[in-house]
Amino acid sequence: MRSCNEVQEKIARGESLSDDERAHTTACASCAPMIADFSLLEAALSTLGTAVPDGFADRVMAGVAAEGAAAAPRTPRRWVPLTLAYGAGVLAVLNVAGFLASVFQASVAFGGTP
Numbered sequence: 001m002r003s004c005n006e007v008q009e010k011i012a013r014g015e016s017l018s019d020d021e022r023a024h025t026t027a028c029a030s031c032a033p034m035i036a037d038f039s040l041l042e043a044a045l046s047t048l049g050t051a052v053p054d055g056f057a058d059r060v061m062a063g064v065a066a067e068g069a070a071a072a073p074r075t076p077r078r079w080v081p082l083t084l085a086y087g088a089g090v091l092a093v094l095n096v097a098g099f100l101a102s103v104f105q106a107s108v109a110f111g112g113t114p
């Protein structure tokens with residue numbers, strides 16, 4: 001059995017998972033939400049036609065690792081890149097939402113009843 005960190009790092013790097021790892025991610029309370037977050041981010045970024053920047057996954061994983069190491073003292077500097085990474089993701093999601101809203105409004109304007 002691989003560790004959660006190992007599985008999550010593979011996901012963050014876009015590597016394919018083995019059957020065992022796939023089974024783990026659906027059952028693991030720690031991995032499942034991380035995958036949901038990451039695939040949402042990735043989908044949002046790809047919708048915008050923006051490539052995931054180099055080191056993006058590494059920055060996210062550094063933050064995840066820092067979060068997991070509860071025994072280790074937290075250093076504020078580690079949270080800066082993570083916050084920036086999540087901020088970029090949130091902005092991307094908001095942009096997609098705005099785009100979808102504009103498409104919806106346009107379709108109402110063209111096809112809707114007055």
Ligand SMILES: [Zn+2]
Pocket residue numbers: 003004007024025028029030031
């Ligand atoms: Zn796990």
